[in-house]
Amino acid sequence: MKEYVLKRILSLIPILFIVSLVVFFIIHITPGDPAYVMLGDTATEEQVEELRGQLGLDRPIYEQYFIWIGGIVTGNLGYSYFMDMSVTTALLEHLSPTAALALLAEILAICIGIPFGILAAKKKGSYLDQSLMGFSLLGISIPSFLLALLLILLISVQLQWLPVAGYAPISEGIGMHLKYLILPAISLGVMQAALIARMTRSSMLDVLNENYIKTALSKGAKNRSIVYKHALRNAFLPILTVIGQTFGVLVTGAAVVETVFNIPGLGQLIINSIERRDYSTIQGVILFITFSYVIINLLIDLIYGIIDPRVRLSQK
Amino acid sequence: MDTVRQNVNLTETKNNLKKQQRRLLMRKFLSNKPAVTGLSIMLFLIILSTVGAWLVQYSPLEMDPTSRLEGPSAEHVLGTDNFGRDLLSRVIYGSQVSLIVGFSVALITSVCGMIIGLYASYYKRLDNILMRICDGLMSFPAILLAIAIMAALGPSINNVILALSIVYTPHIARVVRSSGIVVRKQTYIEAIESQGASSTRVIWKRMAPNTLSPLIVQSTFIFANAIIIEAALSFLGAGVPAPQPSWGNILYDGKLVIFNAWWMTVFPGICIILSTLGLNLAGDGLRDIIDPNS
Amino acid sequence: MGDHNFLKVENLSTHFKTERGKVTAVEGITFDLREGEILGIVGESGCGKSVTSQSILRLFDEKHLASHGGRILFKGKNLLELSNSEMEDIRGNEISMIFQDPLSSLNPVFTVGQQITEAILLHQKLSRKEAFNQAIEMLKLTGIPAPEKRINEYPHELSGGMRQRVMIAMALACKPSLLIADEPTTALDVTIQAQILELMLDLKKESNMGIIFITHDLGVVAETCTRVAVMYLGQVVEETDIDSLFEKPLHPYTKGLLKSIPKIDGDRNRKLNEVEGTVPSLNNIPKGCRFSTRCKFADEKCRQQMPELESHNDTHKVRCWHYKEILERGDQFATTSN
Numbered sequence: 001m002k003e004y005v006l007k008r009i010l011s012l013i014p015i016l017f018i019v020s021l022v023v024f025f026i027i028h029i030t031p032g033d034p035a036y037v038m039l040g041d042t043a044t045e046e047q048v049e050e051l052r053g054q055l056g057l058d059r060p061i062y063e064q065y066f067i068w069i070g071g072i073v074t075g076n077l078g079y080s081y082f083m084d085m086s087v088t089t090a091l092l093e094h095l096s097p098t099a100a101l102a103l104l105a106e107i108l109a110i111c112i113g114i115p116f117g118i119l120a121a122k123k124k125g126s127y128l129d130q131s132l133m134g135f136s137l138l139g140i141s142i143p144s145f146l147l148a149l150l151l152i153l154l155i156s157v158q159l160q161w162l163p164v165a166g167y168a169p170i171s172e173g174i175g176m177h178l179k180y181l182i183l184p185a186i187s188l189g190v191m192q193a194a195l196i197a198r199m200t201r202s203s204m205l206d207v208l209n210e211n212y213i214k215t216a217l218s219k220g221a222k223n224r225s226i227v228y229k230h231a232l233r234n235a236f237l238p239i240l241t242v243i244g245q246t247f248g249v250l251v252t253g254a255a256v257v258e259t260v261f262n263i264p265g266l267g268q269l270i271i272n273s274i275e276r277r278d279y280s281t282i283q284g285v286i287l288f289i290t291f292s293y294v295i296i297n298l299l300i301d302l303i304y305g306i307i308d309p310r311v312r313l314s315q316k
Numbered sequence: 317m318d319t320v321r322q323n324v325n326l327t328e329t330k331n332n333l334k335k336q337q338r339r340l341l342m343r344k345f346l347s348n349k350p351a352v353t354g355l356s357i358m359l360f361l362i363i364l365s366t367v368g369a370w371l372v373q374y375s376p377l378e379m380d381p382t383s384r385l386e387g388p389s390a391e392h393v394l395g396t397d398n399f400g401r402d403l404l405s406r407v408i409y410g411s412q413v414s415l416i417v418g419f420s421v422a423l424i425t426s427v428c429g430m431i432i433g434l435y436a437s438y439y440k441r442l443d444n445i446l447m448r449i450c451d452g453l454m455s456f457p458a459i460l461l462a463i464a465i466m467a468a469l470g471p472s473i474n475n476v477i478l479a480l481s482i483v484y485t486p487h488i489a490r491v492v493r494s495s496g497i498v499v500r501k502q503t504y505i506e507a508i509e510s511q512g513a514s515s516t517r518v519i520w521k522r523m524a525p526n527t528l529s530p531l532i533v534q535s536t537f538i539f540a541n542a543i544i545i546e547a548a549l550s551f552l553g554a555g556v557p558a559p560q561p562s563w564g565n566i567l568y569d570g571k572l573v574i575f576n577a578w579w580m581t582v583f584p585g586i587c588i589i590l591s592t593l594g595l596n597l598a599g600d601g602l603r604d605i606i607d608p609n610s
Numbered sequence: 611m612g613d614h615n616f617l618k619v620e621n622l623s624t625h626f627k628t629e630r631g632k633v634t635a636v637e638g639i640t641f642d643l644r645e646g647e648i649l650g651i652v653g654e655s656g657c658g659k660s661v662t663s664q665s666i667l668r669l670f671d672e673k674h675l676a677s678h679g680g681r682i683l684f685k686g687k688n689l690l691e692l693s694n695s696e697m698e699d700i701r702g703n704e705i706s707m708i709f710q711d712p713l714s715s716l717n718p719v720f721t722v723g724q725q726i727t728e729a730i731l732l733h734q735k736l737s738r739k740e741a742f743n744q745a746i747e748m749l750k751l752t753g754i755p756a757p758e759k760r761i762n763e764y765p766h767e768l769s770g771g772m773r774q775r776v777m778i779a780m781a782l783a784c785k786p787s788l789l790i791a792d793e794p795t796t797a798l799d800v801t802i803q804a805q806i807l808e809l810m811l812d813l814k815k816e817s818n819m820g821i822i823f824i825t826h827d828l829g830v831v832a833e834t835c836t837r838v839a840v841m842y843l844g845q846v847v848e849e850t851d852i853d854s855l856f857e858k859p860l861h862p863y864t865k866g867l868l869k870s871i872p873k874i875d876g877d878r879n880r881k882l883n884e885v886e887g888t889v890p891s892l893n894n895i896p897k898g899c900r901f902s903t904r905c906k907f908a909d910e911k912c913r914q915q916m917p918e919l920e921s922h923n924d925t926h927k928v929r930c931w932h933y934k935e936i937l938e939r940g941d942q943f944a945t946t947s948n
Contacts, residue, residue, distance in 0.1 A: 014452070015451050019452050023464070026465070137596055137600070143548055164574075215777075220701035290456050290460065
């Protein structure tokens with residue numbers, strides 16, 4: 001198991017390297033001088049020169065990369081001249097709404113997706129199965145920000161059950177917190193729930209066709225134990241992968257949905273930074289989200305190893 | 317003489333077999349409800365975006381301050397927006413943008429992804445490098461990478477297509493590579509290679525056709541995702557720039573007036589759902605047709 | 611030898627529900643088995659051997675997939691009429707099964723011990739610890755070296771032969787009176803095959819259980835079985851004891867099968883493929899006798915009407931219109947009947 005963990009962690013190095021390269025070059029594929037673009041048309045030549053110096057743009061490109069990556073390793077994501085604070089500080093300020101939203105959406109998605117998927121697999125071909133799969137197809141076809149708009153229209157504008165937009169931190173009480181978060185979480189969670197349900201169903205169906213299910217049956221095992229013990233544990237691996245992928249989608253999807261509901265999270269930070277052409281912040285936030293995504297998928301892989309002995313032992 | 321006749325017979329039977337296979341595939345396709353429904357929806361949207369644009373009486377950009385935010389009526393079937401522009405016309409022209417972006421991305425990623433995937437599956441050393449790069453790009457959440465590239469390039473339709481192609485090419489490359497490797501390992505490839513077939517011949521004559529079906533399925537889903545992300549980018553103001561209409565930026569305008577003009581959210585919303593639903597249906601159906609296990 | 615009512619399969623049929631309607635996989639399956647006997651079911655692949663064996667334990671999903679006809683009398687009870695929970699009590703307890711491919715038949719995410727223990731706990735009131743010890747005993751019985759260590763390993767850590775020993779240990783854990791072995795040696799190396807066969811025969815001697823042995827290998831049948839049922843295209847075409855099968859086969863198909871066994875001391879120029887033609891597919895079943903498309907004795911009656919499985923004598927049944935004439939006049943009958 002130790003070797004497996006080590007191997008998985010080592011395999012991240014090339015990926016993280018490429019990710020950092022891509023993020024680094026974002027600022028360099030901008031047409032024109034980034035410093036000039038950042039300051040706008042009214043800037044004087046001196047201001048531009050000064051900013052170039054501050055950003056390190058006057059140094060050779062590899063040197064710029066090493067300075068930047070060196071900062072990141074020590075937790076310094078750069079400095080935002082627009083907000084006049086370090087990117088790390090800005091990021092931490094905007095992190096908790098996004099994290100809360102993504103987490104709530106993921107919980108919703110898992111709690112809906114897995115049971116529905118199992119149910120559909122158990123009743124394969126029935127009307128229940130068909131309607132569940134119909135709903136999940138609809139679910140993966142509605143982008144989260146659109147669902148958010150439609151839900152606002154129906155629940156907030158027409159029925160006036162919930163606030164149209166805004167955010168209350170958890171310090172204002174869990175009820176208040178959820179009141180503002182539940183619509184965004186539903187808009188975000190539906191597509192992921194649909195993806196998880198589809199994967200659960202097909203994975204369960206695959207596993208239920210396996211020979212060892214016949215063996216369990218021939219031992220005299222009860223139907224329940226066959227579905228929930230013998231099948232689900234095997235079917236869980238692909239489901240886990242999807243959950244890992246949905247987490248990345250959730251964090252970024254949260255960014256889009258946040259702008260619909262005016263939630264002061266990472267999404268707002270990115271969108272505002274794009275409007276202000278605040279490249280250090282854009283780079284910092286994108287790098288942060290992608291790193292967390294990669295780390296989450298690493299954790300999922302490690303859980304894989306715990307669930308499936310074949311994965312952990314084949315690495316020996 | 318006899319061998320010649322035999323050869324003729326052989327090609328004839330081969331052609332007959334191919335014809336039979338094609339007929340069988342056609343029958344399988346026609347009996348697959350999701351695929352037929354999905355492609356019909358797409359056909360409907362294509363007709364709407366071409367013929368419809370020709371039929372509408374208002375230009376999508378024509379502002380009329382006297383008739384702002386009017387609900388659906390005989391004059392403006394889907395109502396007007398906050399600048400008094402005809403929503404029907406904007407939605408129809410917007411569908412052109414969405415379909416063009418989606419289709420271009422599907423096409424570009426298919427071509428690039430196929431080349432990368434095939435050569436990666438043929439040359440082991442190339443495989444290592446290319447797949448690490450693909451892994452790197454795929455470890456970005458899709459929308460985020462698109463936002464990052466758009467932030468650098470600035471909003472325009474071409475940039476949206478470019479950004480989404482970069483985002484999705486690795487996905488196609490992965491799919492093509494894995495089916496390419498399966499073909500590569502087959503004994504008959506070894507046989508024709510030992511007879512001196514060149515690598516180009518093996519790659520494009522033998523391996524490429526076998527990777528086509530999974531590629532088509534995957535690119536259908538990419539088409540759908542491209543439409544969704546284009547709409548999201550435009551909604552965020554990082555995609556198709558105003559005043560050119562796209563479903564995403566109509567929704568953006570609609571969000572500002574969501575209390576007084578539901579039609580600006582509902583109609584472009586329906587269009588997005590229809591197109592992605594159609595493509596997802598088609599993708600699911602095609603996968604069922606191609607995959608013998610299902 | 612034993613009780614006549616141990617296992618009696620009468621006119622069993624299994625139908626599958628498919629998109630194209632009901633498909634009959636096997637029908638007219640009739641044979642019986644006494645306690646302590648070994649019955650071989652032989653036939654080419656696709657003839658319905660496995661469907662037959664799995665139908666006895668009712669392993670097919672009867673809600674969505676399959677339906678059965680006929681009777682399966684086990685110790686006087688018709689298995690087809692039992693409720694699901696009564697059937698669960700019988701499976702693994704009174705009747706056990708061993709499958710062809712031990713790797714895919716063992717659950718990859720549970721240890722060998724967990725899987726054997728489960729079988730024991732399902733049917734016996736034991737503590738987890740007692741069941742675990744019994745599992746070790748069973749592994750020991752099957753000749754696995756260091757069973758205390760092996761029991762905590764996962765199936766993919768074991769060799770093919772060892773996996774099949776685990777399957778056998780699991781199947782025999784509750785001392786069943788009937789064991790169904792579905793090609794238990796086909797997926798194994800030849801030397802391992804012999805070991806596993808020997809193990810099964812040894813274990814049988816100790817417990818006097820009945821065994822249904824499904825195989826396509828007539829050599830294995832000759833070595834192990836006391837009775838044989840020959841299947842062709844979803845039907846039993848001949849059922850008899852082992853001696854008369856090899857000495858006095860009645861059905862033309864059985865004769866063909868026997869002749870296609872290669873013999874080292876035989877005539878090397880003799881052609882091996884005695885049964886000509888290929889097996890028709892299940893959705894293209896001949897109207898009359900199912901073997902009529904490949905039988906050199908077949909006439910118009912054979913092609914139009916399906917023969918019944920009739921008794922030649924007390925222990926010998928055959929499904930053929932002309933077996934008596936063929937018996938009397940041999941190959942000459944072929945020339946006169948056509």
